[in-house]
Amino acid sequence: MASPLLILSLLLFALNTAQETKAWPELECHTALFSFGDSLTDTGNLKYLEHDQFFDIWSLPYGETFFHRPTGRCSDGRLIVDFLAQGLGLPMLQPYLSGFHGAVEFRKGANFAVGGATALSPSLLREKGVEKLSTNISLENQLQWFYQLLPSICHPNNDCKEYMKRSIFLVGEIGGNDYYFAFNHGMKIDEVQAFVPDVVTSIMKTVEGLIQKGARTLVVPGGIPFGCWTCVLTVFPSDNSSDYDPQTGCLIPFNDFLSFHNSKLEDGIQAMRKKFPQANIIYADYYNALLRFFESPELYGFPKDTVHMACCGVGGPYNFDPARTCGQPEVHSCENPSMRVNWDGLHPTEAASKHVVRALLSGEFLHPNIQFSHHPCP
Secondary structure, X not given: OOOHHHHHHHHHHHHHHHHHHHXXXXXXXXXXXXXXXXXXXXXOHHHHHOOHXXXXXXXXXXXXXXXXXXXXXXXXXXXXXXXXXXXXXXXXXXXHHHHHHOOOOOOOEEEOOOOOOEOOOHHHHHHOOOOOOOOOOEHHHHHHHHHHHHHHHOOOOOOHHHHXXXXXXXXXXXXXXXXXXXXXXXXXXXXXXXXXXXXXXXXXXXXXXXXXXXXXXXXXXXXXXXXXXXHHHHHOOOOOHXXXXXXXXXXXXXXXXXHHHHHHHHHXXXXXXXXXXXXXXXXXXXXXXXXXXXXXXXXXXXXXXXXXXXXXXXXXXXOOEOOXXXXXXXXXXXXXXXXXXXXXXXXXXXXXXXXXXHHHHOOOOXXXXXOOOOOEOO
């Protein structure tokens, strides 16, 4: 016979589970998906901004795995946002700027992310000493694009409130470029760490702006493990062997820096939950979802001896040279991208993105730990 203590524990568990389920009713079905961010999320907006320095991503082997052509995605195939849309039973998102070049239907969602985009405005970054940016697009610009689009996809006096409730908003990942550009300017980690409060504030302002327009379900991803990333390992190597994690081979100071960013981001999310209790604000732990590939790569089909190497690249210990990048002549992709975590030195492969989304949709690496329905609203 079960002890009274065990029975009480089971009853409390059931009660807590019921309360948690009751607290997240909007997650049962989804009308649309809207995304904001940088090159980890951009499905082609950068193409319409005509940035010459990103010309390489319009060439094969970009897109070779799934689309069999370059699409403006910084990958061999699909991105996290693509798998997320498919997993939710929604179409892959069209870039918002494509709507200015032909008839595009955005009723089921749109992508506002731009490769090279920053969380902070270019003017604020320049005040902080970061002059060289990839684009002038910031998170604030992307939010304004959403405001401009909204009247064309729902009507405030009719269905807009319900439409916004049944839409999901992916706000990020964003902020990585703010930091990477600062490091490229020669700034030290403690100097760049001073950027974190402003970056988090920018992300939270976007979350707040969306909630004020009626958003009820928002997913806010944290930053990725910088210290494991091919470009960081190549451009910012350390002469001190103790800076490298013996298990993962990642640079500990850079991973600690991103962990600090993520902790402050979670603090910001907690504050937003208190301010807007009607909203479901979910933290997506991209950091640990990706870190496991470096901790136990073989479990995911990634050979340990190439886990840090770019699939598409040339030169150096990590097959990456910032002066000779993927898409340029004589720079080729590896034979099997599905066995690599990193695509071009800066972005994950389709295979890595697929593993991340499988875990996210199951509720793993989401806080609170919830499961999304895999079906759109009827």
